[in-house]
Amino acid sequence: MKSLKTYAILYLIFLYAPIFLLPLFAFNSSTVIAFPLTSFTTEWFTTLLTLTEMHGALLNSLKIALTSAVLATILGIFAAMAATRYTFPGQKGIMGFIMLPLVLPEIIVAVSLLIVILRMGFNTGAWSVIAGHTLICTPFAIAILQSAFASLDPSLEEAAYDLGETPASTFRLVTLPLVMPGIISALLISFTISMDEFIIAFFLTGAEPTLPVYLFSMMRFPKLLPAVMALGTILVVLSVLLIVIAEFFRRRGAKRAGLKDTGGFL
Amino acid sequence: MTFGDKIRRFFRSEQGVGVMLVSPTALYALLLLAVPLVAIVVISFWTQTGVRDFDTTFTLANYKEALTDPLYRQLMLRSLMVSGLVTTITVVLAFPIAYFVSFGVKPEHKSLWIFLITIPFWTSYLIRVFLWKVILGYNGVLNSGLLAVGVIEEPMSFILYNVNAVVITLAHAYAPFAILPIFVALEKIDRSLLEASRDLGESRTMTFLRVTLPLAAPGVVAAVLIVFIPTIGDYVTPRLVGGPGGLMIANMIQTQFLRLNNAPLGATLAVLAMLIVAVIAIAFMLLGNKAAGGNKGGRRK
Incomplete structure (x- = not known):
C-alpha cells in the first residue's frame, strides 16, 4: 500500500499540474507563456476589463447557465422522484434514455439539435444553447437528486398524509425541505457544467457567443494569450468554488438523512 | 368499468403516478434527443442543394462517399x-x-x-x-x-x-x-x-x-x-x-x-x-x- 500511496499522490499531481500553471502565467509579466517566469503583474486582469465583447459573452453565459440549471434541476426532481419512489412499466429503459447524454459525445447532441432547429426554420441563439445545456445537465441533476430522494424516509411523508396534509402540501412542507441540500447541489453542478460547456454552445450559439466560445476565439491571437490565462484562472477558481459548495450541501443532505457518506457525485 | 375509469384508476395507482412524474423529463429527452437523433439518420439519406434546402429523395450516395473516400x-x-x-x-x-x-x-x-x-x-x-x-x-x-x-x-x-x-x-x-x-x-x-x-x-x-x-x-x-x-x-x-x-x-x-x-x-x-x-x-x-x-x-x- 505504501508504493500505491506514492503512486496515488503522483497521480493527483499529474491531474492538477495543468490547472496550477494557470495562475503562474496569469500573474507573469511576460507575453510569452514559457519558463522561466519574469515578474509579477496584474496587467492581464486589467486587460480583461477592456474587452467589452467579453462582458457581453459573460452576461450571455450567466443567463444561459442560470436558466439551464433551473430547468435541469426541475426536470431532475421529477425523474429522480419517479425513479426512486415508484416502479412503472419501462422504467429501466426510460431512465436509461434520459441518462444517455452522460456518455453520448457532445458533438452528436450539438449537430442533431442544429439540424432540427434549422430544418424547422428557426434561428439559433441563447434559447437553443439553453435547450441543449438543459438536456446534458439533467442526467447530472438526476444522479445527485436520486441519492437525496433515496435517503428520504417515506414514513415522514406518510405521517404528513395521516395528519391531513394533501400530496401537494406534503411535498412543499416535508419532502422539499428534506431534499433541499440535494436540490442546491444539483443547481450548482448544472450551473457549472453549463458555464464551462463549449461544443454545444459553439454549434448553437448563433451571433452572440458564450464565454467559452469567446475564449476559444481569443486563443487564436498570441497577443491575447496572457489574458486567456487570466480569464481561465477566474473561471477555474469559480468552478472549484461552486463545486466545493455543492459538495458541502450534498454531504449535509446525506448527514441529515443519517447516511454513511460514500463520496463523489456519480 | 368504462375506459375512462380505467385511465383514472391507472393514474391514481403507484405505476400511474410514476409514469406521470417521469413524463416531463422523458418528454423533454424524447423531443430534444430522440427526435434529433432520428432526424440526423433521416438527413444522412438526403442531398444538400442550397444553404438550408435539401433534395429529400432517398440516396445512399453519402454512405458510399463516407465509406470509400480514403480521407474519411x-x-x-x-x-x-x-x-x-x-x-x-x-x-x-x-x-x-x-x-x-x-x-x-x-x-x-x-x-x-x-x-x-x-x-x-x-x-x-x-x-x-x-x-x-x-x-x-x-x-x-x-x-x-x-x-x-x-x-x-x-x-x-x-x-x-x-x-x-x-x-x-x-x-x-x-x-x-x-x-x-x-x-x-x-x-x-x-x-x-x-x-x-x-x-x-x-x-x-x-x-x-x-x-x-x-x-x-x-x-x-x-x-x-x-x-x-x-x-x-x-x-x-x-x-x-x-x-x-x-x-x-x-x-x-x-x-x-x-x-x-x-x-x-x-x-x-x-x-x-x-x-x-x-x-x-x-x-x-x-x-x-x-x-x-x-x-x-x-x-x-
Whole structure:
C-alpha cells in the first residue's frame, strides 16, 4: 500500500499540474507563456476589463447557465422522484434514455439539435444553447437528486398524509425541505457544467457567443494569450468554488438523512 | 368499468403516478434527443442543394462517399485508434488509484480522496486542453523548463500537433471518469470473500487475481465504455493540440456542417461513428460479462 500511496499522490499531481500553471502565467509579466517566469503583474486582469465583447459573452453565459440549471434541476426532481419512489412499466429503459447524454459525445447532441432547429426554420441563439445545456445537465441533476430522494424516509411523508396534509402540501412542507441540500447541489453542478460547456454552445450559439466560445476565439491571437490565462484562472477558481459548495450541501443532505457518506457525485 | 375509469384508476395507482412524474423529463429527452437523433439518420439519406434546402429523395450516395473516400476512412480509423489507446491508458492507470482508495484509505477519508480526484473534471474542459497546448508547445512549458534545467539541448517538437499530444491530453481529461466506476465496483466487494480466500490458502496475489479482479470486472467494463464512447467524438482536443495529422472524425463532422455546408454528409459521418461505437461497446459489454463469470456481472453504473 505504501508504493500505491506514492503512486496515488503522483497521480493527483499529474491531474492538477495543468490547472496550477494557470495562475503562474496569469500573474507573469511576460507575453510569452514559457519558463522561466519574469515578474509579477496584474496587467492581464486589467486587460480583461477592456474587452467589452467579453462582458457581453459573460452576461450571455450567466443567463444561459442560470436558466439551464433551473430547468435541469426541475426536470431532475421529477425523474429522480419517479425513479426512486415508484416502479412503472419501462422504467429501466426510460431512465436509461434520459441518462444517455452522460456518455453520448457532445458533438452528436450539438449537430442533431442544429439540424432540427434549422430544418424547422428557426434561428439559433441563447434559447437553443439553453435547450441543449438543459438536456446534458439533467442526467447530472438526476444522479445527485436520486441519492437525496433515496435517503428520504417515506414514513415522514406518510405521517404528513395521516395528519391531513394533501400530496401537494406534503411535498412543499416535508419532502422539499428534506431534499433541499440535494436540490442546491444539483443547481450548482448544472450551473457549472453549463458555464464551462463549449461544443454545444459553439454549434448553437448563433451571433452572440458564450464565454467559452469567446475564449476559444481569443486563443487564436498570441497577443491575447496572457489574458486567456487570466480569464481561465477566474473561471477555474469559480468552478472549484461552486463545486466545493455543492459538495458541502450534498454531504449535509446525506448527514441529515443519517447516511454513511460514500463520496463523489456519480 | 368504462375506459375512462380505467385511465383514472391507472393514474391514481403507484405505476400511474410514476409514469406521470417521469413524463416531463422523458418528454423533454424524447423531443430534444430522440427526435434529433432520428432526424440526423433521416438527413444522412438526403442531398444538400442550397444553404438550408435539401433534395429529400432517398440516396445512399453519402454512405458510399463516407465509406470509400480514403480521407474519411483515415479519420475514422485514427479516431478509433486514439480512443482505444486513451481508454487503455486511462483504465490501466486508474485501476491502482481506485484500488488504493477502496482498500488502502480509511473509510472516513475515502470521500475526500474521490472528491479531490473529481475536482479537475468540473473545471472548464476547453481551458484544460488549452493548457496542454501551452505545456507541450515548441516554446512551451515543458520545453522551456527542460531547456532551462539543461536536460535537453533543443526543444522537442514531436510532442505537439500530432496524435501523441491528442492521446496525452485526452488521457488526462478522462482520468477521473475511469476511476469512479472501478472504485464503485471495488467498494461493493464483500471483504469477507477476500478473507475466505486467504484462509483457504491462496496467496495475496492469487486472491487479487481470482477474487478481486473478477468482481471488479463490471466496474472496469463501465470505465472502458465511459471513456471510449465520448472520446471518439471529441472535437476540442484534436482541434487545439492535434495539428493537421491529429484531427479526428468530430472535426470533419464540424467542417461538413459549419464550413462546407454539407449537412447530409456530416450527418452520415456522425451516424457511422455512432454505429461503430455502439457495435464495439456492445461487443465489449458481452465480453466483460463473460469475464465476470456470466450473470455475476450484473449491476453497473
